[in-house]
Amino acid sequence: MSEENWIEVGSTDSIEEEDLIRFDHQDKTFCVYKLTDGFYATDGICTHEAVHLEDGLVMDDEIECPMHQGIFNIKSGEALSPPACEDLKTYPVKVDNDKIFIKID
Amino acid sequence: MxxxxxxxxxxxxxxxxxxxxxxxxxxxxxxxxxxxxxxxxxxxxLSKDFLLDKKKEEDxxxxxxxxxxxxxxxxxxxxxxxxxxxxxxxxxxxxxxxxxxxxxxxxxxENKKLTLDNNLKNDIYYLRNLEEAKKIKEIVSNKNKITIIGGGFIGLEIASSLSQLQKKVIVIEIGNQLMGRIIPKQIADLVQNTHIEYGNEIILNKQIEKITKKNGDYEILLNDNSLIETDFIIAGIGSxxxxxxxxxxxxxxxxxxxxxxxxxxxxxxxxxxxxxxxxxxxxxxxxxxxxxxxxxxxxxxxxxxxxAGVKTEYTSIPWMWSDQFNLNLQLTGICDEYDEIIERGNDINNGVIYFFLKNNKIRGACGVGIIGKVGRDIRITSKLTEKDTIVDKQILSDQNIKLNKLIQK
CATH class of the missing domain: 3.50.50.60 (FAD/NAD(P)-binding domain)
Structure with a gap:
């Protein structure tokens, strides 16, 4: 993969701990999370119904969809609780000079 | 064994x-x-994405x-x-x-059925299973003015879907508010306004006196002697x-x-x-x-x-939702046992939630907002309810303070 696949999301202080921000790039939406042990990124739309996860609840390592309470593991993308049954795509994240980058394939 | x-x-x-x-x-x-x-x-x-053709049977x-x-x-x-x-x-x-x-x-x-004194049993449609949803979907494609008897969740969701299919929709509700069985009036009124904005007609406090078939269409006589002409009737009057x-x-x-x-x-x-x-x-x-x-x-x-022998108590705090037009309504806990109501927000675009408290502890909450705007707070409320602790009412009522603050360790 080439270096240019790393896309800058914003500064590390733009996200509170145990919270997330939405990041739109081209025609796609992502969620970038700050957990106690670092930053993570997933697709921004729930796999159950087309709703933005940006309004969801982050608890420990999980994001819960605000519409129907499907739960995903933020680090692995695994769908943990129905009605969600399809996993959420995750993306590599790096921090460089207090800036967050995600790698989009 | x-x-x-x-x-x-x-x-x-x-x-x-x-x-x-x-x-x-x-x-x-x-x-x-x-x-x-x-x-x-x-x-x-069935009452939403299936009628709107956004979801197929196999989904x-x-x-x-x-x-x-x-x-x-x-x-x-x-x-x-x-x-x-x-x-x-x-x-x-x-x-x-x-x-x-x-x-x-x-x-x-199972659905409660209307009791009608004439032989119109097969003319009134109900929606609970896939077969009924398929029938309704097929028939409404040729209908224009549809009456829904009952202003509960199912009736209003169908009303929302049919409106999105460009149908003229009338909802008749016997009570003095929509969704009266479990939704607080404040929230029901906000939902009602949205239906009206999208062109649905909502008639409250009226009973059906008689339904008459006329040239393939129907006339519904209400108890104030008003008459509604309609070409299709769906009833959702509880189960x-x-x-x-x-x-x-x-x-x-x-x-x-x-x-x-x-x-x-x-x-x-x-x-x-x-x-x-x-x-x-x-x-x-x-x-x-x-x-x-x-x-x-x-x-x-x-x-x-x-x-399977794993003795387990059922302790889930109740939670339910309804999606109508661009609104997502959610309810958690029980909203009929309270001594205090706290309001959070007043703009449906940012979400409006009413918390129902008893002895300074949350028993339930009901909220409505543009899709995505109340889910997180309702979920946090479920957790707060479960904790059974006294809550900071200032935080509950101030939409500028995230409710996450109340559950973080």
Missing amino acids: KNNIIILGGGQAGIYAAREIRQNDTKSNIKILGEENLLPYERPP LYFHSSDVLKNENIEFENISINKVDFENKKLFAKNDNVYSYDSLLISTGS TPTVKLFENTNLKLDNGIVTNQFCETSIKDVYAAGDVSNFYHPFYERNMRLESYQHAQNHGICAGKNI
Whole structure:
């Protein structure tokens, strides 16, 4: 993969701990999370119904969809609780000079 | 030990129970007996995305037949017409007999029907299952002015969908507000405004006196002598637990099958879960019967654990949602036991929530907003309710302070 696949999301202080921000790039939406042990990124739309996860609840390592309470593991993308049954795509994240980058394939 | 476990009812509670039993018990035979010739499927989309053609039949199934096969769960399409609890047998209409060691009853609920004095039974449509949804979808494509009798969740969701299909929709509700059985009036009024903005007509406080068929269309006479002309009628006037099969047995019934917090009925080795069960909720210290997606799922799972010998209390804080137009309405807990109401927000675009407190602790909350705007706060409220602690009312009422603050360690 080439270096240019790393896309800058914003500064590390733009996200509170145990919270997330939405990041739109081209025609796609992502969620970038700050957990106690670092930053993570997933697709921004729930796999159950087309709703933005940006309004969801982050608890420990999980994001819960605000519409129907499907739960995903933020680090692995695994769908943990129905009605969600399809996993959420995750993306590599790096921090460089207090800036967050995600790698989009 | 290998047992025969039968699950009577092929809906959401049944399938979740079956899979939970299998997780804890690899040996027993598990058989689901379903009255519909369909694997268990999700009902919420029937009134929404299915009518709008955003979801197809194949999108509705909880699991494919492969999943059931892999987990060795049998599904049989059969109608049972007699139960012998003493000898632990079920009798089907086709003379098949099914013996069980443990039985889960998850027969769900059925629509109440309008009582009409003329022969219009087949002219009024109801929506509960896929077949009915298909029929409605097909027929409304040729109809323009549709009347919905009953301003509850199902009626309003259909009203929202049909409006989006460019139909003229009239909703007639007998009560003085929409969704009056469980939704606070403040929230119901906001939802009503949205329906009106999108062009739906909402008529409250009116009873149907008579429906007359005229040249293939209908005239509905209301109790104030007003007349509504319409070309299609759908009724959504509530439901009753499906318990007819048990009426002359010694199974304890009272607004459904009475169960304790372990999904156990009054008869040993017989359990009930989902819409059909009037269960004891240890947190609220009372019995209740719920008709919701989350409850069918979690109660089914709880029954599954208990049937498999993993003694588990059912303590889920109730939660339900309704999607109408671009709104998502959510309710958690119980909103009819309170001594104080706290309002959070006043703009539907950012979400509006009413918290219902008793002795400074949250008992329930109901909110509505543009899709995505109330879910997080309602979820946090469920957790706060469960914690049963005194809450900071200042934070509850101030939309500028995130509710996360109240649950963070």
